[in-house]
Amino acid sequence: xxxxxxxxxxxxxxxxxxxxxxxxxxxxxxxxxxxxxxxxxxxxxxxxxxxxxxxxxxxxxxxxxxxxxxxxxxxxxxxxxxxxxxxxxxxxxxxxxxxxxxxxxxxxxxxxxxxxxxxxxxxxxxxxxxxxxxxxxxxxxxxxxxxxxxxxxxxxxxxxxxxxxxxxxxxxxxxxxxxxxxxxxxxxxxxxxxxxxxxxxxxxxxxxxxxxxxxxxxxxxxxxxxxxxxxxxxxxxxxxxxxxxxxxxxxxxxxxxxxxxxxxxxxxxxxxxxxxxxxxxxxxxxxxxxxxxxxxxxxxxxxxxxxxxxxxxxxxxxxxxxxxxxxxxxxxx
Numbered sequence: 001x002x003x004x005x006x007x008x009x010x011x012x013x014x015x016x017x018x019x020x021x022x023x024x025x026x027x028x029x030x031x032x033x034x035x036x037x038x039x040x041x042x043x044x045x046x047x048x049x050x051x052x053x054x055x056x057x058x059x060x061x062x063x064x065x066x067x068x069x070x071x072x073x074x075x076x077x078x079x080x081x082x083x084x085x086x087x088x089x090x091x092x093x094x095x096x097x098x099x100x101x102x103x104x105x106x107x108x109x110x111x112x113x114x115x116x117x118x119x120x121x122x123x124x125x126x127x128x129x130x131x132x133x134x135x136x137x138x139x140x141x142x143x144x145x146x147x148x149x150x151x152x153x154x155x156x157x158x159x160x161x162x163x164x165x166x167x168x169x170x171x172x173x174x175x176x177x178x179x180x181x182x183x184x185x186x187x188x189x190x191x192x193x194x195x196x197x198x199x200x201x202x203x204x205x206x207x208x209x210x211x212x213x214x215x216x217x218x219x220x221x222x223x224x225x226x227x228x229x230x231x232x233x234x235x236x237x238x239x240x241x242x243x244x245x246x247x248x249x250x251x252x253x254x255x256x257x258x259x260x261x262x263x264x265x266x267x268x269x270x271x272x273x274x275x276x277x278x279x280x281x282x283x284x285x286x287x288x289x290x291x292x293x294x295x296x297x298x299x300x301x302x303x304x305x306x307x308x309x310x311x312x313x314x315x316x317x318x319x320x321x322x323x324x325x326x327x328x329x330x331x332x333x
Contacts, residue, residue: 034226051091058100064093066181066204074116075149078158089326101208105247111217115153115207133153133221133240134168136329140225143232153207162260167240168223170267171255176207195264222323222330228303230332235260236304237312243318245280261296261313268292282325285318
C-alpha cells in the first residue's frame, strides 16, 4: 500500500491486509479510514490509519466485534467527543446502520427497546405512562441534534455517573440483552454499570436491547434534574420516580433512583419500602427522610459540593414524587 496524503486529508479505501497484523484482517464490511495528517509527502502508513467497519446486519457486527475488538460507535455523541485526533488505539465499529438494533416492540410480558434506538425515536413512540420519566430524561440529553444521534444503549455503555437515562431505567427494572458472536445473556441495569465509565460488558459483546416489565410500564413516572442552567447541562443531581397504584389508589410498587450523586446511579430501597401501602397523593412527600439519601456518595466538583448535592437530592426526590402523583413527567428542576 503506497500513497501520499495532503495535510489533513481523509480517505476511505478498501483494506489490503499488511502481513502479520491480525487486527487488520479484512472482512466483507471492512474499510480503512486514514487519519494521517503529518505531511503531504510522507508515505501512507497503516499505523496512521484505523479500521472502520459499518455493517448493516447484526451477525456481521458480532463477527467483527469478536475478531477486531473495536471501539463501538452507536451514535458517536460520546465516542467522538472523548476520542483523540486519531480516534484512539483501536478499530472503530459503527453499528448505527443495523436495523435489528432499532425500534420498540411490545410483548405480552415486556416492552423491548432496541439498543440502537435514539432518544428522539423513544420520545416519538407511543408508550405507557410508566415511560413518561424516561421520555422526560430523553428530552434532557443534550441538544436535539444529540437526541437524534445518541442511543439508549450508548448512554448505558458510556456509564457516566450523570447519565440522564440511567435513573429512569433503574426505576423501570430494565434488563439488558447482551450478545456476542456465540453467546447471549441478560443483565439487570442495576448490575450492568459497576463504576465511573465501567460496565460488565466484555470484549466482543454488544448491548442489543433493553427489556422493561409490563407491570411497571403501566405506572406513573417522572424525571427531574438539577443543573446550572436551563438547557444543555450536565446533571448536578437527577431523580427518577415510578409509582404503581392498586384499584384503591394505594401504592403497590415504588421505585426511586438518584443519579450524579454516586459513582453509579442508585435506587433508594428504604424509601421505596416506606412508600408502599400509602395513598397515592401529595402526602407521599412526607415519607422522604434524610436517612433515605444517607447512602449516596456525591463528590465535590465545579458543579456543586457533596453537601449541596445530598441536600438537593432529598428535595428533588420529594419533587419527583409529587410530579409522578400529579402526572407531570418532569424535566429541569
